[in-house]
Amino acid sequence: MKKYCVGVDVGGTTVKLGVFLCDGTLLKKWEIPTNKEDHGAKIVPEIASSIQETLQAEGIAYDAVEGIGMGVPGPVLEDGTVNRCVNLGWGVFCVKKALEEATSLPVTVGNDATVAAVGEAWQGGGKGYSSVVMITLGTGVGGGIVLHGKPLHGVHGAGGEIGHMFVVPEETEVCGCGKKGCLEQVASATGIVKEARKALASSMMPSALRGVDPLTARDVCDAAKAGDELAKGVLEKLGHYLGLAMSHIAEVIDPEAFVIGGGVSKAGKILIDVSEKYFKEYSFHACRSAVITLATLGNDAGIYGAARMVIDEE
Ligand SMILES: [Zn+2]
Structure with missing residues (x-):
């Protein structure tokens, strides 16, 4: 053997x-x-x-x-x-x-x-589940799907390209893929920094992020965890779009678990809580019980x- x-x-x-x-x-x-x-x-x-x-x-x-x-x-x-x-x-x-x-x-x-x-799905955050969707929030947003224990590659090898799911109709900037309104534009590390800059420029709200340069996604996540209202607003927006994307995915493939990984997932519980709140609000009742959890295997x-x-x- x-x-x-x-x-x-x-x-x-x-x-x-x-x-x-x-x-x-x-x-x-x-x-x-x-x-x-x-x-x-x-x-x-x-x-x-x-x-x-x-x-x-x-x-x-x-x-x-x-x-x-x-x-x-x-x-x-x-x-x-x-x-x-x-x-x-x-x-x-x-x-x-x-x-x-x-x-x-x-x-x-x-x-x-x-x-x-x-x-x-084998040895990490999705262990014990046979149908798992992984969403990687890094510089970009990646995704992968395991359905009944089998990877879903798709006919063109593009199965699970969750980062380029269209979720922000009002987006005016162009994504790296050439489209507008992709999840990646709001939920990636790059997107978080961009959204935080927009929020800082468009309000007078006091924030620990004012004057931070260069600003990183980690700064935004750390500030949100420390209770900074402006940073919490940025994560709230991310959670809304991530929850929306997950609700669409759930209604198509009905997985047992979503596993969130990548550098942004170091935000931890605050990220899971906010995306779960919107996922539960937007998803069809029969697939609403899907678990949302953090990846554990890192690189x-x-x-x-x-x-x-x-x-x-x-
Ligand atoms: Zn895109």
Whole structure:
């Protein structure tokens, strides 16, 4: 019986890797820099040799490894073909085949946000639930869906692109994706800072945030936790739109749990409470009992989810 699996999370600056027991125990994790030379042509060979070296150093026999799972920052089709990863310089190619040829192990590939959701559903905030939606509030807003234990990649590899859900009809600025009114524009770290600046400029309300420069999402969250009314207003607006987006998602897929991760989720209970309040107000009664909880694996969610996808292939 195969005992081990390997999880790989490819990011724009580092590749995170982990060797796991198939029961979900993380044995060893490490990182290598993402080599973006030659349009990212060296990324897959360097991942392959790093895995081979580490397995050897750990005394793990190659034939005891079930396979390698990998999350990449872009859309992935069902056959393991990536459809452009701008961050890595990749165009359209079958990354599954490339890593299989380089390692002679079975490889499963998914979009990084979906893979992180698989990780949180397996060993993180969504543990114990089989249908989980993960929403990552970072520089942008990412999302991933696990339905009845299976990742939902979607036909175009864009399943769970929650950040670009249209929720703010009155938005005048353009999102990074080219549309207007995306959730990402109000619920990301960037969005929080933008909304706080707007609130500061449009009112005379006293606030600890006045004069703070550079202003970060963390400053806004910390001020809200300390009771600053203006900062609380910014989080209230975020909670309204996040609750609205979650109510729409719940009415389509009816999950057991929403897991909120990413840097902004460090705001903690105040963020959960405010988004839950609006989620309950906006959602249909039959799906209103979905749990809203915080992610627990942090930056390791990707390697956990990638490893889990290998086991799912059995
Ligand atoms: Zn967008």
